[in-house]
Amino acid sequence: MAEEKPKGKREKVPRQEMAEQKPEDRTRNFNEVPFGYSPEQARLEASRCLQCKKPKCIDGCPVEIDIPGFIQLIHDGDFIGAARKLKEKNSLPAICGRVCPQEDQCEKVCILGKKDEPVAVGRLERFVADWERAQGEIEIPSKDPPTGKRVAVVGSGPAGLTLAGDLIKKGHAVTVFEALHKTGGVLVYGIPEFRLPKAIVQAEVDYLAKLGVEIKVDNVIGRIRTVDELFEEGYHAVFVGIGAGLPLFMGIPGENFCGIYSANEYLTRSNLMKAYLFPEYDTPIARGKNVAVFGAGNVSMDSARTALRLGAEKVRIVYRRSRVEMPARIEEIQRAEEEGVEFHLLTTPTRFFGDDNGWVTGMECIRMELGEPDESGRRRPVPIKGSEFSMECDLAVVAIGAGANPLLPNTTPGLELNKRGYIVADLETGKTTKKGVWAGGDIVTGSATVISAMGAGRQAANCIHDYLMGGGKTWP
């Protein structure tokens, strides 16, 4: 039963903090950092929600979750009901509750946040999803009758998984093709265990399999079969959600010394291949004592914190702009700082030094200052002449972003790309220039967030459904 919230008493409930591992403990393991809310805490936090008549938080959410609705159910103590409410719009709540940048979305526009701190929507979402999973009461929703239509989903990241879940429920036969040996895309190769436990991703994939989604790993589309061959095999629609999986390097001398990794390689070795468990797992990873990470996005923070957990004594983020331009979530920056990661801002490497065996030993850096804003609107970093200096390091991770992997686009005639190699697709529907092919997520927008990829998957699913039910004769 919903209790009447007495006016004026709300301020007495502060935003609930999640208990978490202490920095000195957590840098010695790969376990998740926060423990999550207790049921009491969740209800307390839920009681802070104003239940606005015109909730801004829903507009702030890329998949338009009924946020006040699920929070009210938590407040009522109906956690399973809250989970069902969430899943009406979001098929991956345990993941979004952990990795969504809520501070830029739902929580940013929360009315409570104007004078006080916003409702902890992300933490509540996470609580509800974890509760449902722990109760083993994951409901398998009913499916529409079979339509006889087949959809191929290329890539099993957040966009592809969301789309697969939506379309299987609408009665279509869905096959997901994954290039790696495990499903989840960036959720399994990129985001570390301490931020997103892999068992959670696996549970979401298992759920889709239970719904009837066919999952084919070890399938590099563009090599083992092309998009055109998928149509020949009888698929009626193809969704391309392959992410932005081409690591960018800085193009400076010495960058191919051993011990210099792309963040993709470093994180893939640790996360997907479980190199942190070497030699139980066969994949090795260099365990640097003195580590430099270039870039200041979430991937940089993940790399830096992974290095600490792999035994580094000193880990530095080296970033060419200043603190305000750092693209990482504030929470991730804070966690990295708590764990002892140092920040060297307005600094960029100009070349690497190595030993006779080809291993990196250090680098030359140069100081930067901020000039006029560039096309991204951020002030452009300009090198300060004569400010070069040396820094030692025995491991370096380049985390300056990713580009479009050309493997699939290059084998798909008729698929228009923009000049940076990303697939041209309608941002509302995901439709590409090739009949029967949709695309969404990072391969369209460039590196973005899990939730925006999920939003793109949802929109494309709606459009594909309409197309298939309309007979698929016209394009667009």
Next chain:
Amino acid sequence: MFKIVSKREMAERTVCEFDIVAPDIARKAKPGQFVVIRANETGERIPLTMAGTDTEAGTIKIIFQVVGKTTALLRSFGEGDEITDIIGPLGIPTHVENLGTVICVGGGTGVAVMYPITKAYKEAGNHVIAIIGARTKDLLILEDEMTAASHDLRVTTDDGSYGHHGFVTDVLKQILDERDDVTLVVGIGPVPMMKFLCKMTKEYDVKTMVSLNPIMVDATGMCGACRVSVGGRTRFCCVDGPEFDGHQVDFEELVKRQRAYLTEEKASLDRFTEQNPE
């Protein structure tokens, strides 16, 4: 899961050949392409070259040298056993056309990679001279296959136990001295062999392609573990290769990058040998 249907050991058990059921890969694979294998749930991903395919049987043939834990583990597999993951075909196929006279040089296990490429050049109408070599007679592989795949096969052994006493490059030099109609040399083998071979063919100004085998993880262009410097540019061997113009390749860097995990590889193999005494 990918079932092994036949197994053959060669070269004093240092080299092993499997035929594996992988119909989708068999259907698409072309000479020069490779697969990535993850032997079991705790396994690493390693690239292995396909020495052939049988589209009717739906099988691929892989030949590998036992050099580390993963290849030792693979050798312990028998007919009927299953490999957890095989991903492929990967890499850009060999660009095969009728060029005239082509010399295919294979050293050690590189002969396995060379075999389908040699066959393809012959089928495309080239006059194909093949040179294969090994340290000693018992380590030589695929002699019969290479005889059939070429017009003229020369064999060398480092210790003189069979064929020409010396290196494959000695015989290559002889041929290059004798004839001026050689349009292409393809060299595949250990890095020192390829490096030396390229140095030689550069003196003769003969175009030379090599197939590189750096460390890879995903092998789909996602990680950059396999980056090699070619003509001063960084290329990803998995998607831009594995074949490159040998005269442009920075072999020094390649060999250093190949040795990046030597300590871990040894520890891993020692641990495996201890746990699985033969």
